[in-house]
Amino acid sequence: MSIINYNRTFFxxxxxxxxxxxxxxxxxIAFIGYSNSGKSSAINSLTNQKKLARCSKTxxxxxxxxxxxxxxxxxxxxxxxxxxxxxxISIKLKxxxxxxxxxxxxxxxxxxxxxxxxxxxxxxxxxxxxxxALDQNIPIFxxxxxxxxxxxxxxxxxxxxxxxxxxxxxxxxxVELFSSFKKxxxxxxxxxxxxxxxxxx
Ligand SMILES: Nc1nc2c(ncn2[C@@H]2O[C@H](COP(=O)(O)OP(=O)(O)OP(=O)(O)O)[C@@H](O)[C@H]2O)c(=O)[nH]1
Ligand SMILES: [Mg+2]
Numbered sequence: 112m113s114i115i116n117y118n119r120t121f122f123x124x125x126x127x128x129x130x131x132x133x134x135x136x137x138x139x140i141a142f143i144g145y146s147n148s149g150k151s152s153a154i155n156s157l158t159n160q161k162k163l164a165r166c167s168k169t170x171x172x173x174x175x176x177x178x179x180x181x182x183x184x185x186x187x188x189x190x191x192x193x194x195x196x197x198x199x200i201s202i203k204l205k206x207x208x209x210x211x212x213x214x215x216x217x218x219x220x221x222x223x224x225x226x227x228x229x230x231x232x233x234x235x236x237x238x239x240x241x242x243x244a245l246d247q248n249i250p251i252f253x254x255x256x257x258x259x260x261x262x263x264x265x266x267x268x269x270x271x272x273x274x275x276x277x278x279x280x281x282x283x284x285x286v287e288l289f290s291s292f293k294k295x296x297x298x299x300x301x302x303x304x305x306x307x308x309x310x311x312x
Contacts, residue, residue, distance in 0.1 A: 114298075115181060115305045120158040123178040123186065129212050132176075137184035138311045139219040140304055143210070143240055144226030146170035146192030149256035152291035153226060154179065154189055157300055164189050172198040174206050176213060185308050186219070193236045214243050222250045222307040224300065229255035229266065229288070232273045241280060252303045253277065254289035254296060 126132050142150040151164035163179065170192060177189040190213065191206055198206075214220070223244055227237055232255060244251050255273060258266050266288055277284045285303065289296035 113305075114301050115185070115308060117158045117181055117301060117304075118160070120160070120163060120179050120181045120187065122163065123180045125175040125177045127175055127209070129209070129216060132178075132217075134178070134186075135218065137186060137219055138221050138308055139178075139186045139188055139217065140222045140224060140307060141188040141190050141213070141217075141220060142224045142226060143190045144192060144256075145228070145231075145234065145236065146195035148192060148226040148228050149254075149289075149291060150189055150192060150226055153224070153254060153256065153289065153300070154187060156291040156294060156297045157187070157304070170195045172202050174202065174209060176209065181304075187304070188220075193240075194234070210240075211243065214240075214247060214249065220249060221311045222252065222304070224254060224304075225251045226254045226256050226289075227273070229258045229261055229269050232269065233276055241277075245280060250283070250307070251281065251285070252300070253284070253286040254300065255286065256289045256291070258288040258295055259290040259293045 142154060144150055147170040151166040154164040155161060174191045179187045181187060190210055193206055255269060270286060270288060274286050287296045287299050
């Protein structure tokens with residue numbers, strides 16, 4: 112099976128409310144995870160671009176959903192990260208509402224790339240998101256990000272812990288080690304997105 116060319120992906124729009132999306136056709140894959148988990152970096156690696164999705168060392172309180180177009184009826188979506196401690200509670204609540212309503216209501220959404228820092232997997236919010244995805248029958252592809260921060264044997268241990276825990280909830284689980292810095296797992300991510308795209312055509 113040929114992989115889609117992701118290199119020509121471009122920024123489409125940002126919205127702060129679901130009702131502003133205004134695109135109801137095509138197929139969408141969203142990147143979700145804690146703030147600072149590496150979502151924007153993963154999108155840049157996927158698309159082989161340096162600054163498509165902005166990456167920051169200091170996670171912020173932005174609450175925008177960013178849409179990128181891969182090809183005419185295929186989009187990737189950078190969801191605002193959750194759990195950033197320094198944001199006021201009012202902003203956190205708004206985030207939750209935005210993310211939850213996106214996951215619950217978004218018809219073109221056909222898959223979630225679920226990112227967790229390999230050093231801190233399966234935190235409280237992660238479990239909420241998994242439950243919503245299960246509830247809505249949205250398939251999940253798990254990336255254990257920043258794996259370059261651990262030794263190979265630590266990576267293996269973390270992988271096994273996550274795999275074992277997720278097996279309890281998910282019938283079909285895909286967990287991959289991922290590093291945007293070392294370009295680990297990028298091909299697997301590209302293949303999975305291509306599979307989801309074709310399955311939903
Ligand atoms: N070591 C290492 N650091 C990474 C990797 N990917 C991202 N980072 C760093 O982690 C920080 C956060 O990365 P982002 O891609 O901005 O994370 P994000 O999930 O988009 O964050 P928010 O937009 O705040 O939700 C940045 O300082 C990145 O340089 C990786 O593969 N390895
Ligand atoms: Mg980001």
